[in-house]
Amino acid sequence: MTARMRLQPEAIGLGMTSQRVRDRLIDRLRAGGIIDERVLNAIRTVPRHLFVDEALATRAYEDTALPIGHGQTISQPWVVAKMTESLLRDGLPHREGQPARVLEIGTGSGYQGAILAALGMEVYTVERIGELLRTARKRFRTLGFNVRSKHDDGRIGWPECAPFDAIIVTAAAPALVDALTAQLAPGGVLIAPVGGSTSQSLLRLQKDADGVVTETNLAPVVFVPLLSGLIDR
Template sequence: MISRLRLQPADVGMGMTSQRVRDRLIERLRGNGIVDERVLNAIRTVPRHQFVDEALATRAYEDTALPIGHGQTISQPWVVAKMTEALLESAPKKVLEIGTGSGYQGAVLAALGLEVFTVERIGELLRIARKRFRALGLHVRSKHDDGRIGWPEEGPFDGIIVTAAAPALVEALSAQLAPGGTLVAPVGGASGQNLLRLRKDAEGNIEQADLGPVVFVPLLSGMTDR
């Protein structure tokens, strides 16, 4: 069930942002192993072209990462789908996202009806993302802070998704995962990164699975307004 978005004519798109082009992306994602129809419908519905610079809008439905400024990127749709699919396996309701970026991943989660909390260290990116959430009528709680700290006062969370890579799993984040919850994060450095899925059982034990190689920007500490 996809939450009803407040779509404007520009969100519907035309030409290289039209529904036909979006549907071709969905078929590519299916062909590359994404099977959860809820995830596919969310990606079909959320207007990715509104989360990139206007000059890049015609490339929004290519299955590729795109720059959003400040040395950051909007993730490849397949990666967004893969991470979201892995997160949904434990049926979360309350989710923490580390690295708001353009706001696209958070919008996909919110469109799925999840209660989304998102943290971004770059103030300018967060301000733009908040405008996008409001324009689409999505209720996403956001904070300008160091993502490595998480959002402990709002935890624990049923799901945590990290959209930047650290050399190792950040203990402060896994500590905010509720029993029965799932954390999905890229881990690694310049020599290579892998997408990991962690599940915490009722006793607090962690089961880890490697979902394959990925490429993300690094997870940095601290904050900046620009």
């Protein structure tokens, strides 16, 4: 199931943001081991250049992280693809006839949330930095995505809307956050980077019907730290 985006001329892209350049990125992701065509098609379709500063738009389809201000980054496309593919790997639990409900911790630019929404998921996203969240909300509206968002401390999650079929965390904590794993539905999947400034691993956790969690180490990664507290600006 995929969601239809509202594509304005600026979303279609020209030159270094054109479809041909996006397709080259897809080729690099395939060469890097990404095989889920649903994920590749979402990355091909969602205009990443709209999620970075205009001055960096010509670099939007490089396979690299880029700064978005406030000491934060938009993740490398391979990392976004790997996290999303791992989330979908064995299917997600969901209500009959309803999309999977996914909680994202760390909205950032909004790009990861847009990829999840493009895949037809019901996305809830939490961001602690007010300015980033306001900008991301504008991008979601521009593309026609109905993403639910909240300005709050991501380490708390979104308990009033739990449980979630999946949780994706886009910043690294020294250990898994208990409040987040508690909000995962039976059969659900959590993807999160765990570690400090010198060593991080991307982990995949799956909770079975009895609440037992199975953990898989997917890859070494580098993410900004998962911090507490709110920034209003």
